[in-house]
Amino acid sequence: MYSWLWHKLPGGKLLKSLQCLTMVGLALVAFYFWLFPWLDAILFSESSTKL
Amino acid sequence: MFGLQKSTNPSDVTELPDGTRIIWAPLPKKRTGRQALLAVGETAITLGLILALFVGYKAFLQDSLVADTQNQKAQGFGGGADQHKLRFPSQVHKQAQIFGRMYVPRFGSKWTRLIAEGTRWHPVLNEIGIGHYVGTSMPGEVGNFAVAAHRGGFGGAFKEIHRLVAGDKVYVETRNYWYVYKYLQTKIVDPTDTSVIDRVPLELTGSVSGGKYMTMTSCTPIFVNTHRIVVWLELDQVIKASDGPPRELNLGGN
16 A cells, blocks of 8 residues: 555655655644544543443 | 567467567566555555554644643733733532632643533533533532533543552632642542542542532543543632732732
8 A cells, every 4th residue: 555655656755755754744733623622522431431 | 577488379479580589479468456555555554654643643743732721821811911801700600600719739830721611522621621510519618619621632631640649739719719628539430430429429538428528529530531530629718809819829919
């Protein structure tokens, strides 16, 4: 998967690395604002408390 | 890896006019099984990394950010030079209504949280900090003033609740009075053991009818939450709000 993506990316090693870092950065932003709050709501729901 | 091989199939052999024979090697078989396994492995590693990031976010980043927000909200509530400054209400009429502020020196000299009516996660425990169990006594009243807060996650207002020991005091500020409660006892109970917030908690050693108690409850162990940790306190002192905050809090006339 990652190897396939690496080969699909245009440019040399430096450009590919920059693109990968950008994708990781965007993913982290998406995790922080969307995925993690969503997981939070699912995994830590109010129904789990009784007292 | 996939070199020329003799083929048993005659059609794989081409004979040129000069007598040269070309034997065509079979195309390498697509190793779909190995590729699928690789994809599954990489996906599992990716999901594991995301989960590890989530745990880090939940345990450190979110907890710390929410704790700071709740603390600042509590410190700023009713303070400052704002002429429209907010004041705690004298009576509680609805869920999530903020009616007081708690100080626990054992949790830190700057630690403070607002107290609101009800123990709903949203918006009381998650955003405000401390929730008052509906139906239990109000601060200073005869009976049991029972409150709850998160232990871990969403600021973990009662993260350090297990550190409370004999001699510790908890201060509750309301519109007209400061109530000073002194520590009595800590107990770990099942989540279904709701008798701990009874008017006279029988599990509290030496509890008597007519006593003015306070019960702090939270989840334990942190992030596991299979049990509840309960701390009982008893009213020790009542100070008029007009006399200012208790000196030992060092609030500087705040």
